[in-house]
């Protein structure tokens with residue numbers, strides 16, 4: 212069974228800090244591998260609340276180091292390694308998350324995974340026991356390194372367009388996805404922030420043509436306008452099936468079906 216669980220769908224500072232929507236990133240179960248993507252604020256709490264066992268994680272992936280994506284990365288490394296007593300797991304992060312100004316991965320927790328760290332870059336490609344993780348495009352997002360990603364397993368592809376400004380090569384870089392997750396933070400462009408708006412998403416989907424698009428990471432403008440209504444508008448404009456993620460939503464990649472009921476807490 213392969214499935215994506217949206218631990219939280221908040222994007223933008225006001226929605227994250229007010230927790231109007233929950234935050235914490237995504238838990239990917241792909242061909243039996245457990246991969247955590249962008250462990251933002253609340254990731255540990257949401258994972259446990261939704262019945263996941265962080266000690267079962269195989270890999271933690273960070274698209275970029277902004278706090279709404281990386282806040283819980285250190286505690287999730289600790290959790291992945293059984294509180295450091297069972298060193299295991301791999302970390303995949305951009306170089307600027309490890310060095311330079313404001314490295315977000317604490318040095319002492321790196322030993323918990325025996326420094327098993329893969330450094331993301333423009334041409335990154337690596338296989339986690341058969342689940343290939345690769346950079347699809349280098350994003351344009353503020354002053355940090357940010358990468359759009361593809362996860363390829365059993366002939367299927369999940370794409371992830373993280374926070375970015377629209378650019379010409381974006382749609383083509385994400386062709387061939389079965390499921391394409393798109394961070395759509397805003398409704399209108401604002402020169403201060405580099406984020407996608409619905410019109411950008413329409414341009415992406417007309418070229419990329421995934422089997423299904425899942426919108427995620429909603430800022431205040433999107434929350435107020437209603438993510439479901441925007442998803443419908445995008446679907447009508449592109450002919451691409453488009454879903455707005457909700458907190459705790461699971462998307463089953465085998466059946467192409469979203470389950471939006473919150474999961475029962477199954478923590479043992």
Ligand SMILES: [Zn+2]
Nearest residue numbers: 222223279374
């Ligand atoms: Zn963000």
